Every structure is written in structure tokens, then in C-alpha cells.
Amino acid sequence: MSDTNARPIRTFHPRRGRMGTRHADAFAELWPRLGITIEDGDRSPLDLAELFGRDAPVVLEIGFGMGDSLAATAAADPGRNYLGVEVHTPGIANLLALAGENVRVAHGDAMELVRRLAPGSLDAVHAFFPDPWPKARHHKRRLIQPANVALLRERLRPGGTLHCATDWAHYAEAMLEVLTADPGLANAYDGFAPRPDTRPVTKFEQRGVREGRDIADLVFRRV
Template sequence: MNETAAHPPIRTFHPRRGRMSSRHADAHAALWPAFGLPVTDGDRTPLDLATLFGRSAAVVLEIGFGMGDATAAAARADPGRDYLAVEVHTPGIGNLLALIGEQGLANVRVGHGDAMELVHRLAPHTLDAVHVFFPDPWPKARHHKRRLINPGNVALLRERLRPGGLLHCATDWPEYAAAMIETLDADPGLAAAGEDRTGRPETKFERRGLDAGRPISDLRYRRVR
């Protein structure tokens, strides 16, 4: 038995499919062949981003984009960079594809699957930024091992950033924010770049947290040489 079979990866998300609306299903059928990217566990085939997007430009990796409204808004406001957005929730996949079609967004590609599996396919120093906005906080202590922002994942993401590239995390759970800061501060290849939401449109999860009275933490770290 190989190592992957013996030790399956710890998932940092709840596997969810959900039901697509007719709008989402139509967008998926029409646009997935051109804008979609399936993410397969264990696939380590190098991914050429210039080929994927059809041009050479700075690339932003968005991990867990929800329904994709904030991703579409960011990409529309930032046409000089390309956005590789990865999600596991199928209605979110369909909604972002619909937004791509409706808004004529040429600088977005949509990955379906485990984002950290996809990261393994990227060469070092290929990303201009990584966005991790409102990941599952896994609040129960026994589930903390499932949190996306952990030392191993942070090291992997940092290696994919160019020198000076930005890792931007946001959460509405204060305890998770404290754990994120501890993990990010401990990485020797990252330096804190201030806590602000520069370049981040408001998300549905953010509004939900604000409505519940939870503070929003935006943590920005740059890769140092």
C-alpha cells in the first residue's frame, strides 16, 4: 500500500456538493471547459499558469471563495492580475462561472477540489498573492488539526509566493485569528505587513460575522528573501 493510501490527507473543509440552480448549471455546462480546472488528489503534474490563463501575468491564488461574488469583484477591479480561485462547494463553482460569463471576466480560472492539493502542482515563486478569506474556523479543539492555516500549509504557500508576495488571511473568529498570528509569526520566511483589508471586497461570511458582533481580523504577511 502506498503512503497516500495509508495516510489520506487531513481535510481542511467540509466536503459539500449542494444543488446547483438552473443558472449555475447552465453556466457550468457552458463555461467549465474554458474556465474550469479539476483538482485531483495526488496529482503532482506541474501546472503552467501562463498556459492556463493564456498570458504571462501576476497570479493571485484564492482559497475557498464561497459563492465567488467577492472574487469576481476583485478580479474585475484588478484586470492586470490573474485569479486562480479554488473551492469545493459546487453551487459556488456554478455561481462564479456565471459571474465570469455575465461580467466578461477573462482573468479568472475556477478550480474544483482541495486547494492544497493544487498548490503542490505550482512551482516555487509563481504567485503574487495568496488569499485565505474566512476559512472554516474548526472551533472545537479536537478539530484544530483541520485548520487551513497551520505550519505545514503556511510553509507550502510561502514557497509558492515570489519574494515580496503577499499572504492575506481574514477571519471573524478571534481565537483563530490569534492562532493564525502565532503560526504566521513563527514562519521564518514571512514578515508582518499590517492588519488591513486592502484590496478585499466584503464577503458574505464577513457580513455574517459582523452581524453576529464578531470582529474581523485581516492579517497580511509578505514573503521575505
């Protein structure tokens, strides 16, 4: 018998960090207007048009780190709304300090957030350099696995894109296998995608390159 009250498997390490004065001030000033807290088990629908104060296509970015690349992408793409979700509080504060009017920030479990979104409500989902959980016993914690991908795909509009990137070769192959197996997704390329100019270089990516790891991008569309 399954336990319906069992805690969900986390795809992230809970992270805390000390904030400097700049970040603390940005958080105190901007969080009430631009931020939302995701509570475990909350299934109340999240109205994206109300959240952003306008009706526009929405891009969800899962795990934005310090937020520099998300802020740059959103600034270059003012016609779409960007919702970033992260658990690292200094990164959240940094993104708040950089955010334009088309950015909102969520703190908590990304998949709990996704469950509150309406089917077909997202234009794109970005998952750049998620935790690779390299040990085999931890693979069940990876973000890109069949159940999570099915949920993300359902939240995409037809033709919407799921764009992933990683610098771990084994995770890249696993991502490709999982995404290819989803019956509602089609690979936009033959295998891995060329690195898009629209994705700013992240610190994780820079570190991976310095350490000699190849960067793999995958772009799939909802059919």
C-alpha cells in the same frame, strides 16, 4: 513507520448542493474553458501561463464561497490573473457566471492544487474566512497551520503576500502566531492589518458582523 499512502487531512467539509438553471447553464457552458478539476495525488505541474492564456502575476484565492467578492476583485484588477479553488459546486457555478477573462476556477483540495504549482509562481494568496474548525480536536484541519503556511510561502514570489481574514477571535490569534513563526514571512503591519479597501465585503463577513464578531485581517510578505 509513516504511511506514505495515508489520506491527507482535509481542511474543508466536502460540500455538494443543488444548482438552479442559471448556475447549471453557466457550469455546462463555461467549465470546459475556465475550470480545472484537482485530483488527489496528481503531481503533474500546472502551467499557469497556459491555463490563463497569458503570462501575468497570479493571485490564488482559497475557498471563495459563492465567488462574488473574487469576481469583483478580479474585475477591478485586470492586470493580474485570479485562480479560485473551492469545493462547493453551486459557488463554482456562480463564479463561472460572473468571471471575466482573468479568472479561472478549480474544484478540489486547495493544498493538492498548491503542490502542483511551481515555487515562486504566485503573486499573492488570499484565504478569506476559512473554516475555523472551532473544536480543539479539529484544529489539525485548519488551513492556517505551519506545514500549509510553509508550502504557501514557498509558492509565493519574494515580496508576494499571504492575506488571511477571519471573524473567529481564537483562530485570528492562532493565525497570527503561526504566520509570525514562519521564518520566511514578515508581517506587513504591527499585528493585525487594517481592513483593506480592496477586499470586498463577503457574506461570511456580513454574518460575522451581525453576530457581533470582530473581523481580523493579516497580511504577511515573503522575505
